[in-house]
Amino acid sequence: MSLNEVWEAASATPFIPLIAKDSQFSVGFNLLLLALVTATLFGLNRSFLGIVSLGIPAALASGFGAVFMICAAGVYV
Amino acid sequence: MRFFTATVLGLLAPSLCAATNLTTPSRLDLPSGFKPPQVFKNINLVRNTNLEKSYVRETINVVVENVDKQPQNDYYIPFPAEVFDRVGGFEVRDKKAPEKGRFDVDYTEAVPSDGNQYFVVHLPEPLAPKSQITLGISYSVLSSLSPLPATIGQADKQFLTYSFSAYMPSAYTTVTQKTKLKFPSNNVPDYTPTEGLKSGSDPERKGTTYTYGPYDTAEVAPGTEHPITVRYEFTKPVITVNLLERDLEVSHWGGNLATEERYWLRNNGSELTNQFSRVQWTFTSYQKAPTSALRELTYPLLPGSVDPYFIDDIGNVSTSRYRPSVGKSAGNLELKPRYPIFGGWNYSFRIGWNNDLASFLRRAAGVDSDSYVLKVPLIEGPKMAEGIQYERVVVRVVLPEGAHNVRFELLEGTNSNGLPGAKHIYAHLNTLKTYMDTLGRTTLTLEVDSLTDEARDSKFVVTYDHSMVDALRKPLTIFAGLLTVFVAAWGIGKIDISIKKR
Numbered sequence: 403m404s405l406n407e408v409w410e411a412a413s414a415t416p417f418i419p420l421i422a423k424d425s426q427f428s429v430g431f432n433l434l435l436l437a438l439v440t441a442t443l444f445g446l447n448r449s450f451l452g453i454v455s456l457g458i459p460a461a462l463a464s465g466f467g468a469v470f471m472i473c474a475a476g477v478y479v
Numbered sequence: 480m481r482f483f484t485a486t487v488l489g490l491l492a493p494s495l496c497a498a499t500n501l502t503t504p505s506r507l508d509l510p511s512g513f514k515p516p517q518v519f520k521n522i523n524l525v526r527n528t529n530l531e532k533s534y535v536r537e538t539i540n541v542v543v544e545n546v547d548k549q550p551q552n553d554y555y556i557p558f559p560a561e562v563f564d565r566v567g568g569f570e571v572r573d574k575k576a577p578e579k580g581r582f583d584v585d586y587t588e589a590v591p592s593d594g595n596q597y598f599v600v601h602l603p604e605p606l607a608p609k610s611q612i613t614l615g616i617s618y619s620v621l622s623s624l625s626p627l628p629a630t631i632g633q634a635d636k637q638f639l640t641y642s643f644s645a646y647m648p649s650a651y652t653t654v655t656q657k658t659k660l661k662f663p664s665n666n667v668p669d670y671t672p673t674e675g676l677k678s679g680s681d682p683e684r685k686g687t688t689y690t691y692g693p694y695d696t697a698e699v700a701p702g703t704e705h706p707i708t709v710r711y712e713f714t715k716p717v718i719t720v721n722l723l724e725r726d727l728e729v730s731h732w733g734g735n736l737a738t739e740e741r742y743w744l745r746n747n748g749s750e751l752t753n754q755f756s757r758v759q760w761t762f763t764s765y766q767k768a769p770t771s772a773l774r775e776l777t778y779p780l781l782p783g784s785v786d787p788y789f790i791d792d793i794g795n796v797s798t799s800r801y802r803p804s805v806g807k808s809a810g811n812l813e814l815k816p817r818y819p820i821f822g823g824w825n826y827s828f829r830i831g832w833n834n835d836l837a838s839f840l841r842r843a844a845g846v847d848s849d850s851y852v853l854k855v856p857l858i859e860g861p862k863m864a865e866g867i868q869y870e871r872v873v874v875r876v877v878l879p880e881g882a883h884n885v886r887f888e889l890l891e892g893t894n895s896n897g898l899p900g901a902k903h904i905y906a907h908l909n910t911l912k913t914y915m916d917t918l919g920r921t922t923l924t925l926e927v928d929s930l931t932d933e934a935r936d937s938k939f940v941v942t943y944d945h946s947m948v949d950a951l952r953k954p955l956t957i958f959a960g961l962l963t964v965f966v967a968a969w970g971i972g973k974i975d976i977s978i979k980k981r
Contacts, residue, residue: 405888405940409852412841417851419734419836426733441965448969457965464961465954469732472915476786478733478833479915479953 427474433467436460500886501906507587507599514650515555515597517701518547521653522611530641530709531663532866533717533747534931535623539616539647540574543606550605555650556598556616557702560589563596565621567868567929568897571600574615578893579603584900593702597650617895619931621868624717626749626822627710633759633821637749637771638668639713645673645691645705652701657692666712673705715865716773716820717747723869727855728877729836731950736839736855739831746773748822760819772819773826776861778812780804784832787812791828814861843942851882853941857889857898857925858934869930875922876941877911881949882921890938897933915953 403411421429440460444452472479522542529536545551558566563586571582585599606612624639631637647656665687673681673691682689691707721743728737748771763770780787782804789799789812796817804810812830820826843850858872878885885908889901898904905926910919923941 405852405886405942406854406890408843408942409841409854409940412843412852415842415848416837417731417734417840417842419731421734423734423835441961444965445968448972450969453962453965453969457962457969461958461961461965462954465957468957469915469954473730473733473735477914478728478730478735478737479913 421470423473426470430467430470430472430474433463434471437464437467500888501908502902502904503907504586504903504905507585509587509590509597511590512592513590515557516547517651518545518549518551519554519606519651520544520546521649521651521656524647524649524653524656526647526656526658527661528641528643528658529661530624530639530711530713531661532931533624533713533715533719534866534868535620535641536931536933537616537618537620540613541616541653542611542613543651544611545606545608548608550607552602552605554600554602554614556600557595557648557650558598559648560594560596562620562623563589565623565929566598567619567621567899567931568895568933569598569618569899570616570895571598572615572895574613577615580891581895581900584903586903619868619897619929619933621870621929621931622719622747624713624747626717626747629749630752631749631771631822632752633756633772634763634768634770635749636666636712636769637714637822638710639717639748640669640708640710642706642708645676645707646694646696646699646703648704649701652697653699654697655693655695657690657694660689660691660709662687662689662709662711663715664712667709668712669708669710671707671709673707676705713748713865714769714771715748716771717822718773718863718865718867719745719747720860720867720869721745721871723858723860723872725858725872725874726877727875729840729853729879731836731879731945732953734836736834736836737831738834738859739829740860741827741829743825743827744773744820745825746771746820746822750823751821755821770819772821773816774819776814776816776863778814778830778859778861780810780812780832780859781834781838781856782807782809783834783838784810785834787830787832789814789828789830791817791826793817796828849944849946851943851945853878853943854938855941856935857937857939858930860932860935862932862935867932869932869934870928872927872930874925874927875911876925878921878923878941878943879945879949880916880918880920880952882943882945883949884944885921885923885941886943887923887925887939887941890940895933896937897931897935898937899927915956917952917956 437460440456444456522544524541527538583601587597589596627640676694682691724741726739787801789796798815800813802811816826840853842848843852909922911922912919
């Protein structure tokens with residue numbers, strides 16, 4: 403099977419990004435805001451429970467938020 | 480914990496860039512004194528030489544007969560060694576069945592005894608004795624036109640000369656042959672007439688077409704030359720791109736295909752006799768008179784192209800205009816360099832734009848598949864009536880970080896796509912580290928020499944695998960880093976550093 407035939411066979415499944423270009427800024431901004439709030443709350447009361455309940459969500463929101471924000475800024479990573 | 484361990488191992492594991500069809504062009508070594516075996520005879524040969532653009536485009540139709548007693552399948556086409564590397568987009572097809580695709584062609588090193596280099600055409604099936612096949616051979620020859628006079632005034636007409644042999648250089652005896660030259664205009668002040676090669680006037684002139692021949696050359700030894708030189712008006716720039724670097728950057732997270740092209744461009748036309756006059760240039764521009772200078776480049780962009788930019792060594796060039804596409808029509812990027820580019824002048828610049836990835840990328844085997852297929856133009860480039868020749872083109876496809884099992888394929892149609900065969904394109908994989916990368920992005924690089932704008936819109940397909948772990952590498956790296964900071968902050972906070980009695 404030639405690669406062009408692979409392309410033709412895949413006509414029903416175009417790539418759809420997780421977040422559309424138009425929504426990247428709002429998603430990225432909100433996730434980073436959430437990360438800032440939760441990281442601040444964790445900073446006020448640093449405990450093992452705090453890591454689980456606030457640190458992990460903050461780190462996750464920060465990871466995904468940073469990726470979407472840099473895409474929104476025009477640097478498509 | 481198992482998930483975390485697996486993730487961390489996944490993040491740190493080197494990307495497996497296994498690829499199975501990457502190519503490194505090689506050339507056949509021929510022994511000194513090599514002469515192609517005289518197993519074929521060219522029964523009838525018609526060479527069409529098109530001089531309408533700033534490079535030479537030749538299409539040759541030749542009826543070939545096997546005069547040997549054994550079936551034969553290797554047909555040799557010679558070129559002088561100094562010309563060989565300037566031959567671009569070489570392609571041979573069966574003229575009567577072009578849809579069967581191009582024939583496999585090998586390149587040879589120069590033969591020291593006669594200085595020739597050969598294209599060795601492998602016929603798909605050996606040609607039986609006394610059988611015939613019609614070959615359609617097409618190629619371009621770059622940098623084979625020279626301006627005469629070499630220097631002109633700023634508003635003068637420009638003339639180019641082209642030298643060739645009335646007898647087509649062939650490794651085999653040719654029974655009859657002729658050459659048709661197509662000029663860009665009627666203004667052909669000088670051409671070499673022949674005497675004694677045929678009865679009647681030679682060349683025959685009809686409008687912008689000059690025909691040398693037909694000649695009866697059954698008794699002429701292969702390789703015999705009869706030099707001809709023509710000189711014709713070409714008051715247009717001879718646009719030569721010394722190097723084009725083209726990057727296609729695929730972003731799954733951004734849903735974007737970013738294209739950037741870097742040009743090192745030169746006008747190989749007549750140089751200016753006197754110093755450049757801005758007043759005279761303004762006058763010429765106002766009259767819209769023909770000029771040998773490059774005034775503007777028109778670059779058609781695919782529908783959906785957005786965010787175009789045009790930058791040179793100084794910075795943003797504001798003398799550009801983008802006419803976006805409407806519906807499915809192409810957009811047009813009109814680029815006006817900072818200064819008109821006269822003969823011998825250089826200009827380097829970069830342009831870029833973005834497209835939605837959905838038009839170029841598909842999941843190869845269903846929605847949940849880790850396998851992707853990408854279809855993009857190999858080169859696009861400005862569309863100019865006078866044509867553009869590219870001495871070297873380097874195309875980089877920057878795939879997402881972690882992409883592996885990369886394969887590529889050039890698309891062939893029923894006509895020439897202006898490219899050499901896939902095995903004559905140097906392809907290799909490496910990694911490129913840029914924003915937010917830990918391992919670097921898998922990059923497929925294709926390098927081609929001697930192309931022309933005939934290759935505009937030639938497309939190629941790339942397939943690669945990219946798993947969920949590869950996709951999550953960027954956010955999870957940041958996640959892991961930040962979580963480490965939190966744990967460290969908690970851990971350090973637990974250390975008792977108070978001063979008290981023990």
